[in-house]
Amino acid sequence: MKKTVNIALVGVGGQGILLASEVISRAAMLAGSDVKKSEVHGMAQRGGSVVSQVRIGEKVYSPLIPEGETDFLVSFELLESLRYADTLAPNGTALINTQVITPVTVSSGQQPWVEDIEARIEKAYPNRKLMDALKMAQDLGNVRTVNMIMTGALSKMLDIEESVWLQALSELVPAKHLEVNLKAFALGRGLE
């Protein structure tokens, strides 16, 4: 039996993480896998930290990824990538958007910023891919496509064909935003 693939998407409320995890889950389902997804709703929209977990395999039991067994950590924000560092498996891969969203604890002067953030990321993630997805999204003309750029980048690492991804996107993204989201996905998928 093939091992279950564990994906954790982390970031900040409002970055489109829930749609990204929905697309990943849908693609896995269309590709014939069992899949479970878990997330916590509630106050995410109020700028809090957000996590969504997706597990893909032949038969998935727990919707929660066991600590330290995440294969792919997809972080939509630089600081958040560190918050969930311990969840990643030793040989896991981190995909990190270098965008920084300053937490209110820092912007208000209550807590200091992490000055050695790059060094920490290097230490935590031997396998990592950093990308400026916000810049890429701005170039595309829609900052709300960061999530599909990240999904595109992840898609290359999963054993699911491109046509399946495109179908998942077309099923889940509203028609009027589909074109730009397909472009964003292709951009992420094309990254080396």
Next chain:
Amino acid sequence: MTVEKTHRRVSGAILNMSENMKFLSGNEAIAHAAYKAGCKVAAAYPGTPSTEILENVARFKDHIYCEWSVNEKVAMEVVIGASLAGTRALTAMKHVGLNVAADPLMTVSYTGVNGGLVIVSADDPGMHSSQNEQDNRFYARFAKVPLLEPSDSQEAYDMTIQAFTISEEFNTPVIVRMTTRTSHASGIVDLGDFTPLPSNGRIYTKDITKTVPVPAFARGMRVRVEERINALREYANSSRLNRIEKGSSEIGIITSGITYQYVKEAFPEASVLKLGLTNPLPRDLIRRFSESVERLYIIEELDLFLDEQIRAMGIKVEDYETQLNIGELSPFRLKQLRAEIYGEPAPDLPSKGVGEGLPARPPVLCAGCGHRSVFRALNKLGATVTGDIGCYSLGTFKPLDAMDTIICMGASVGNAFGFEKAGHNNKTAAVIGDSTFFHSGITGLLNIVYNKGISTVIVLDNRITAMTGHQQNPGTGQTLMGEETKEISIEQVARGVGVDRVRVVDCYDMDEVETAIKEELDAPEPSVIVAKRPCILGYKLRVTRQFEVDFDTCKGCRICLKLGCPAIELGDADPEKPKIRKVKINPVLCFGCSMCQQVCTFGAIKDKVLEEVSR
């Protein structure tokens, strides 16, 4: 199981899946089940993690009448009425919501039902979004009604449909107990033939011996409740809701709900008795299972609901030290238990050593939220504040730091009056949101008037149920089904229960807010301040105004940071005084509420020219 049968892995290929295979959260699955089961009436009050159940039932509004009730007790009473009248009916609420609805629950157990009646309780182990982690399985025992515990979305769908059948067959309401990780986790669901079951033609015939529990009739009902639970126990012993998954006979595990999934992952070799119907317990089946294994363990989330009952049957159950009864379970916690059971070294929590001193990212009141000025004023006035359940619980934390207590929905009002009657020597105000006021604040206010109190109640009126994701309520003028309805005024309600001092303030006018609170705290009679501004998220309000900081005028005093607005940040240092950092306003977040401009004593915060407003 259908999922395994139809869901063969075909690498890279899109299966010709039936359109009835869906990827659904547990909450969505329950809504689909309500439709499939031919449910005709559904009522609920929003509460995490249950909210999406009724939101998704509303997708079937052509078939199901559905509503946001004013509170859970009313929701329960509505569905009881619908059931007695002969239709299938469903209510859903978070765990603490069932406390509110417990009164009708206890007695509908006696009267029984006519059309099938399903009560969904969504518990929140780990308290992701709740004030306690009570284990609502005890309500089923308490009320002597059957309890179903789905472990994933497919079971949430199948069991909810079956719950309607059990309800009618045994003349009882049925509790379907979800948890955060079944409600908010998604999985593949085979909906099967997704056409609603036909109405079973039940009609209402008056029978006061069934529906009026005056003592003479209730005593007979009480006996029938006991007969019913015995009949259900027989059913539980033979029902496929409870099943043995045979593995090694060395270790046997009894479990239920989401914990089953973690058990399968942490103990793949064990024999498992998976309980789907956990009240009443299938005693014969449990006994049989216990005799088939050498060592019997019970693994459950939260309280020892199964454990204590099974031990009381005289069955030998193994003890363990690993603590499982606080917080939500996870595969990892069960792996810790596994290590203990097998005498292996405990697995370490992995650490990459990079997490030290990471700044927290707590949820905060949005930029532009009207609540902010009220908390700012309360903090400034040094008032004691009894708080309530909603976004405004965020006013507890620094820098706003203006809330002393939170107990439950509506408690702020009674709590404030209690402080007053205790002779508390500080000015005390209750702070409550509009939806929470309608839910259970009104009776507390009536109590203050009746009992000659002088408390001050501040209603934060943003015209939406915000925290749970912007649901309609009696103040919004809209129903769950999208129809227009009468919009209830809080001022009129307050006057209606006898409050003479009622005033309305604009949250964006900080002086007006502060003056009103100060005067009403001093007033020798009960008073209500309705602090108004619509929720910017809920109403998707557009930015019409924004502010910026004049770098040279800013003195770096940071008084604006005391508002806790996420749009205001520390910026560059003063070139001449490097220790003084000035503030800046994030144009992506600024909503233009002007509160920062109002508190700035140096006039450093200026209106931006509108053309420059970017969104």
